[in-house]
Amino acid sequence: MKKTIVWLLVLLLCLPMMASAEDVIKIGIFEPMTGSYAGGGEMEMEGISLANELYPEVLGKKVELVVGDSKSDKVEASNAAASLVNSGVVAVLGSYSSGLSMSGADVFAEAGIPALTATSTNPMVTQDSDWYARICFIDPFQGTMLARYAVEQGFRKIAVVQEIESEYAVGLATYFEKEIALHEGFEVVSKGNFVNTDQDFSTLLTEALSKEPDVIFSSVGYAPSAALIIKQARELGFTGAIVGGDTLDAPELFEIAGAYVKGVIFTTFYDSAQPATEKTEEFLTAYRAKYGKEPAGPTIMAYDAYLTLLNAIETANSTDPVAIRDALFATKDFVGAAGPITLNETHDAVRPVVFKQMAEDGVSSFLAIIEP
Structure with a gap:
């Protein structure tokens, strides 16, 4: 009789914990929170945290x-992905950096966990993947538009500097160069490689x-390298134009390069x-109140990624990863803070690219928006 009472007491003590576990849905946040890309992870985390609060x-x-x-x-990314899977998440958000997203992709696929990236633009992230999706544009479009901008501005002689160990940077430069090669009288006159630990x-x-x-x-894979390149190029007397991709949209650019x-x-x-929806x-109101600054592009995209994933869970009406994946891949005309989101047959969003220009005080201003 005493043993029965003891077991009943143990069961009663466990019930609140069981109920608590059942009342929680775990979402993995797959981001570089330390290391050379930590600033990118922090920008995305700001957006995700705010979305989770609201x-x-x-x-x-x-x-x-x-x-x-x-x-x-990349090795630690695979380990982090495995840790998230083991923690019982039903889906994953991330990562900043296409290379890091690609390093976790096989782990998530093997476990049958859907992943959604806000800003990984390399097409290989979702190519041939049954589990990864993205809400951003891809580099074939971004690189092509950057090249066409250079042509429109009459920049006939182009120097390319690329972060050789970054899948994103190499891919973006490749698409940029392919488009330049189509325009007579325009050429890449110099191409140099570096790694993200380079300072000089x-x-x-x-x-x-x-x-x-x-x-x-x-x-570049992240803004600090671009900032050093900008600063040192100007110190060497270069007065021409300097152009880059979405990884330059980060506070470190001005913090390091200054005016x-x-x-x-x-x-x-x-x-x-330009408010979109x-x-x-x-x-914007919530972000400015919480952080006291203007958001970078990756931040609002990460915010939207969280909302898009929640919409998929609601649509699936389930915490089953397969059901969530199927609902996520079928996303159509979902209204996000940065604009409407529709995923195509390759699980990529079809959306415009925005061009901005920086002033000497680090404030960037709108130049143009180009639809796909």
């Missing part, structure tokens, strides 16, 4: 964010500037000066 529940259950730090390393770009830049380029195209950022042109996902103002 929309903390789905299907009547609390959303618990489980963070897996990839440490900006004087040799690379001296070689590039000896070709007298009209523009430097900086294809040398004046005139730098880059692509990004969104410009806060009824959800835009909600995001």
Whole structure:
């Protein structure tokens, strides 16, 4: 009799914990929170955290964010992905950096866990994948539009500097160069490689500037490298244009390069000066109140990725990863803060690219928006 009473007491004590576990839906956050890409992870985490504060529940259950730090390393990214799978997440958001997303892709696929990236633009992230989706544009489009911009501006002689160990940077530069090659009278006169631990770009830049380029195209995995390239190019006397992709949309660009950022042109996902939907103002008001600054493109995209995933869970009316995956891949005309989101047959979003230009005080202004 005493044993029966003891077991009943144990069961009663466990019931609240069981109920608590059943009332929680775990979503994995797959981001580089430390290492060379930590700034990118932080930008996306700001958006996800804010979205979670404003929309903390789905299907009547609390959303618990489980963070897996990839440490900006491909091996560690695979380990972080495995850790998230083992923690019981039903889906994953991330990562900043296409290479890191690709490093976790096989782990998520093997476990049958859907993943959604806000900003990984390399097409290989979703190519031939039954589990990865994205809400951003892809590099064939971004690289082509950057090249066409260079042509429109009459930048006939182009120097390319690329981060050779970054799948994103190499891919973007490749698509950029392919488009340039289609235009008679325009050519890449210099191409230099670097790694993200490099600090001194004087040799690379001296070689590039000896070709007298009209523009430097900086294809980098994250902004600090671009900032050093900008600063050192200007110190070497280069007065031409400097252009880059979406990874230049980060506070480190101005923090490191200072007033040398004046005139730098880059692509990004969104410009806060042009509200896109009824959800835009909600995001901007909440973000400014919480962080006291203007959001970068990756931040609003990560915010939208969270909302898109919650919408998929609601649509599926299930926490089953397969059902969530199927609903996610079928996303159509979902209204996000950065604009409407529809995923195509390759699980990629079809959306415009925004061009912005920086002033010497680090404030960027809208230049153009180009639809696909």
